[in-house]
Each structure stands twice: as C-alpha cells, then as structure tokens.
Amino acid sequence: MSTETLPAxxxxxxxxxxxxRAPYRRLLGGATIALFAxxxxxxxxxxxxxxxxxxxxxxxxxxxxxxxIGFLAFFVVxxxxxxxxxxxxxxxxxxxxxxxxxxxIFTTAVLITGPLWGRPVWGVYWTWDPRLTSYLLLWLxxxxxxxxxxxxxxxxxxxxxxxxxxIVGFLDVPIVYLSTRWWRSEHPTQFVFERGGLPTAMLIxxxxxxxxxxxxxxxxxxxxxRTGRMQEALDExxxx
Amino acid sequence: xxxxxxxxxxxxxSALLYGTYLTWLLRKERRLERSTGDLQPR
Amino acid sequence: xxxxxPALTIAGKDLRLELRTRDVVAxxxxxxxxxxxxxxxxxxxxxxxxxxxxxxxxxxAFMFAALLGMGRSMAIEKEDACMDGLLxxxxxxxxxxxGKLAANLAFTGVVELVILPVFVVLLRLAPTGGVPLLxxxxxxxxxxxxxxxxxxxxxxxxTRGREAILPLLVMPVSIPVMIAAVKVTQAAFAGGAxxxxxxxxxxxxxxxxxxxxxxxxxxxxxxxx
Numbered sequence: 042m043s044t045e046t047l048p049a050x051x052x053x054x055x056x057x058x059x060x061x062r063a064p065y066r067r068l069l070g071g072a073t074i075a076l077f078a079x080x081x082x083x084x085x086x087x088x089x090x091x092x093x094x095x096x097x098x099x100x101x102x103x104x105x106x107x108x109x110i111g112f113l114a115f116f117v118v119x120x121x122x123x124x125x126x127x128x129x130x131x132x133x134x135x136x137x138x139x140x141x142x143x144x145x146i147f148t149t150a151v152l153i154t155g156p157l158w159g160r161p162v163w164g165v166y167w168t169w170d171p172r173l174t175s176y177l178l179l180w181l182x183x184x185x186x187x188x189x190x191x192x193x194x195x196x197x198x199x200x201x202x203x204x205x206x207x208i209v210g211f212l213d214v215p216i217v218y219l220s221t222r223w224w225r226s227e228h229p230t231q232f233v234f235e236r237g238g239l240p241t242a243m244l245i246x247x248x249x250x251x252x253x254x255x256x257x258x259x260x261x262x263x264x265x266x267r268t269g270r271m272q273e274a275l276d277e278x279x280x281x
Numbered sequence: 282x283x284x285x286x287x288x289x290x291x292x293x294x295s296a297l298l299y300g301t302y303l304t305w306l307l308r309k310e311r312r313l314e315r316s317t318g319d320l321q322p323r
Numbered sequence: 324x325x326x327x328x329p330a331l332t333i334a335g336k337d338l339r340l341e342l343r344t345r346d347v348v349a350x351x352x353x354x355x356x357x358x359x360x361x362x363x364x365x366x367x368x369x370x371x372x373x374x375x376x377x378x379x380x381x382x383x384a385f386m387f388a389a390l391l392g393m394g395r396s397m398a399i400e401k402e403d404a405c406m407d408g409l410l411x412x413x414x415x416x417x418x419x420x421x422g423k424l425a426a427n428l429a430f431t432g433v434v435e436l437v438i439l440p441v442f443v444v445l446l447r448l449a450p451t452g453g454v455p456l457l458x459x460x461x462x463x464x465x466x467x468x469x470x471x472x473x474x475x476x477x478x479x480x481x482t483r484g485r486e487a488i489l490p491l492l493v494m495p496v497s498i499p500v501m502i503a504a505v506k507v508t509q510a511a512f513a514g515g516a517x518x519x520x521x522x523x524x525x526x527x528x529x530x531x532x533x534x535x536x537x538x539x540x541x542x543x544x545x546x547x548x
Contacts, residue, residue, distance in 0.1 A: 126541070126544050178495055178498060181494075181495040182495045182496065185492055185495060188488070188491060189478075189482070189488065189492065192482040192483045192484050192488055193481070193482050194483070198481065198547075201544050201545065201547060202478045202481075202545065204544070205474070205478065205541045205544060205545055206475075206478075208537065208541060209471065209474070209496055209534070209537060210495070210496060212534075212537060213495070213496045213499065216499045216526075216529075216530060216533075217498055217499050220498075220499035220502050220526055221502070223519065223522060223523070223526070
C-alpha cells in the first residue's frame with residue numbers, strides 16, 4: 042500500500058456547509074416524547090413488581106436499553122471510522138464523533154443506574170463481573186476517544202486518529218468481555234443475572250424501552266451531526 | 282432508602298443527565314445557527 | 324519480500340542509536356527499577372495470593388517500561404523530523420511500523436530482563452512453575468502491549484499533549500492481554516500451569532495476532548499528514 046492510494050481527507054472540506062434542519066427531525070423528536078410518555082408509566086406502574094428483587098428491578102427498564110444504545114453507538118463509531126479511512130469524506134467523521142459523544146452519555150447513564158440497581162438487589166454498588174467490567178472499559182475507551190479529539194486541532198488528522206482509535210477500541214470490547222468472563226469464572230462469587238424467561242408484561246415494557254431509546258438516539262444524532270458540521274464550518278472559515 | 286428511593290434516583294438521575302445534555306446541545310445549535318447564518322458558501 | 328529489509332534497517336537504526344546513546348533504556352530502566360524497589364516495601368511477605376499480587380506488580384512495572392520507552396522512541400523520531408525522512412523514503416509504511424515495533428520490543432525486552440531477576444531477589448519469589456512459562460507470558464504480553472502502543476505512540480507524538488496521552492490510549496485497549504499475562508505469570512510463580520492457563524495463553528495469541536494485523540492495516544493512515 043503506497044501513499045498515492047490513500048485519499049486525502051481535506052477533499053472532504055468542500056462538503057462542509059451549514060444545512061437546514063432535517064425534515065424528519067420533528068418526527069423523531071415527537072416520537073421520542075411519545076414513547077417516553079408511554080414507557081415511564083409502564084415501567085413504574087404497569088409492569089409487575091419482581092418477586093425476588095422488588096421495586097428496584099424497575100431500573101432495568103431504563104438501564105438495559107441504555108446499555109444497548111451504548112453498544113449501538115459504539116458500532117456506529119466503528120462504521121464511521123472505517124468510512125473515514127476508506128473514503129476520506131468528512132461526513133463519516135461527523136457521524137463517528139457525534140455517535141461517540143452521544144454514546145458516552147448513554148454509557149454514563151448505564152454506569153449510574155447499574156449500581157443503583159445493584160445496591161438494593163445484590164447488596165453491592167459494584168462488582169468486577171464480565172458485563173460491568175467490559176462496560177466500564179467501553180466508557181473508558183469512549184472517553185479516551187473524546188480526549189484524543191480534544192488534543193488534535195487539525196481536522197483531517199483528528200478525523201484519522203479518532204478513526205484508528207474507534208476501530209481498535211470497538212474490536213477490543215468483545216475481547217475484554219471474554220477475558221473478564223474467564224477471569225471471574227475462576228472465583229465462586231459471581232452474580233448470575235437471571236435471564237430465563239421474562240414475564241410477558243416485563244418483556245413488553247423492555248421492548249418499548251429499547252424502541253424508545255433507539256428513537257431517542259436517532260433524534261440526538263440528527264441534532265448532533267448538524268451541530269458538528271456548523272462548528273467545523275465556523276472553525277475553518279470555509280465560508281467567505 | 283427503601284426500594285422506591287433507588288428507583289426514583291435512577292429515573293430522575295437519568296432524566297437529568299439526558300435532559301442536561303439535550304438542552305446544552307440544542308442551545309449550542311441555536312448559537313451556531315446564529316453565527317453561521319450569515320455565512321455564504323464560497 | 325520487499326518489506327522485510329526496510330523493517331530490519333529501521334529496527335537496526337533504532338538499536339544502533341540506542342547503543343550509542345543509551346537514552347531510552349537508561350531513563351526507563353532506572354525509573355522502573357525504582358518502581359519495583361518501592362513496590363517491594365509494600366509487598367506482603369507471606370500469605371495467600373502472594374503470587375497473584377506479585378504478578379500484578381510485575382506487569383505494572385512492565386507496562387510503565389513499555390509506555391515510557393515507546394513514548395520516548397517516537398518522540399526521538401519527531402525531533403529533527405526523522406519521521407518525515409522515513410516517510411519520504413521508498414520504505415512501505417508497514418515496514419516502518421514493523422521496524423519501530425521490533426525496536427520497541429527490543430528496548431522493552433531489555434528492561435524486562437533486568438527487572439525480572441531484581442524482582443525475584445527482592446520479593447523472594449521464584450518461578451516455581453518453570454521459567455519457560457514465565458518467558459512465554461512475558462513475551463506474549465509484551466508483544467500485545469507494544470503492538471498497540473507503537474501504533475498509538477505514532478499518534479500521540481503528533482498531539483498537543485505529546486506522549487502524555489499515550490497511557491490513556493493504551494491502557495483501556497490493552498486490558499485483555501494484561502489480564503491474561505498476569506494470570507499466566509501468576510501460574511509461573513505459583514507452581515505451574517493450572518487448568519485455565521492454556522486458555523489465557525490462547526487469548527494472548529489471539530489478541531496479539533488480531534491487533535498486529537489491525538495495527539499494520541491502520542498505521543499508514545496515522546502517518547499520512
């Protein structure tokens with residue numbers, strides 16, 4: 042692979058332009074509000090109380106969907122990063138960086154709601170079990186991604202470096218999960234998350250939760266990508 | 282803190298986190314719209 | 324194979340430079356030695372899990388050595404724009420990476436070779452599980468760490484914080500190989516390979532292979548601008 046075959050990222054500069062708000066954005070925003078309006082009463086009131094865990098189990102309905110979005114957002118960072126390296130177009134960097142920022146928010150929420158669920162139910166705020174550990178790692182990689190971006194002022198270099206970290210980081214997360222799973226399995230005290238068959242009402246609530254958070258993520262992305270482009274246009278004074 | 286205390290903390294805490302981020306983001310967007318509104322593409 | 328020769332030349336250049344100046348090994352080696360000595364003061368002399376703690380301390384020392392060494396190594400390239408010289412040469416990017424990787428492995432290896440006997444003597448721990456197991460753990464763990472570190476150090480030197488950001492980039496990503504290395508090292512100190520040890524070794528091999536490929540594939544993009 043010689044240097045001649047690599048696309049120069051600066052060619053993407055021409056497509057940085059302030060754009061109007063996406064037309065479907067209102068739809069996404071409205072849908073988010075509507076879905077939350079359904080989810081919250083369902084999770085807090087309609088869903089049955091868990092026999093073993095009691096009411097704190099209700100945290101599950103906002104914890105698991107957030108965790109799912111954390112992974113989804115990171116996958117989008119991965120796809121965007123590959124796009125940056127292969128095409129050199131700014132678009133991909135906008136997508137990757139926006140998804141990283143939003144993903145960090147959701148991942149932070151997971152790390153807050155998790156201990157709040159864990160404490161009343163299992164007696165501890167934290168444990169080094171595979172899932173939690175890999176989630177903490179995910180958060181750390183997200184943060185290092187954002188910090189790296191803050192340290193590189195040149196746009197094309199920033200996009201490339203973030204892309205490399207985005208790819209390496211994403212590939213690392215499943216490996217972290219596997220290795221911590223092996224590690225903890227050597228110790229007898231391991232918290233088993235009961236997965237065997239959720240009651241229907243709980244399952245429905247969870248699915249609504251996942252749908253809600255996915256739509257919320259999509260909405261946040263449309264806003265954030267646009268904001269990112271406007272910021273870039275301002276920074277680089279592409280415009281007369 | 283009984284069971285509901287943790288639930289409230291989790292829900293309210295999450296709402297604050299997402300709400301603060303969303304507010305900050307939308308405000309930033311408004312600011313940027315103003316700053317770039319008078320710029321024309323080259 | 325047109326990529327081997329440039330890689331060897333680059334590695335050779337770094338090693339010759341190091342032999343002449345002893346820049347990296349001296350500063351890094353001394354620092355890590357101090358870490359090990361200090362750690363030995365707080366180390367439990369008897370009791371359960373002694374080998375586990377020992378393995379952890381050892382790998383922390385190795386990680387310091389690797390991070391400091393790699394940071395310095397890339398910083399040296401940046402001084403006097405040596406890296407630009409390398410990039411404009413006909414050497415393929417992959418060779419540059421492999422050359423730097425080989426040099427970094429050599430530097431880190433030397434420091435590790437010094438630390439290990441000091442460690443064994445100061446902490447009164449013997450590799451009862453066999454020296455080959457210890458060597459295997461050290462080799463595989465170091466390879467994984469230095470692969471990721473070399474890639475990221477090429478990025479780190481071009482940022483505002485220079486090498487300071489390198490630990491933040493390397494540490495999260497290298498956690499799996501570090502856990503595995505500690506586990507196998509622990510087995511080496513505890514009397515031999517246990518039932519899980521083979522799995523950990525396999526994990527290190529898989530990690531090293533995967534990230535070596537990823538690093539080679541992405542290094543050209545890091546050296547572009």
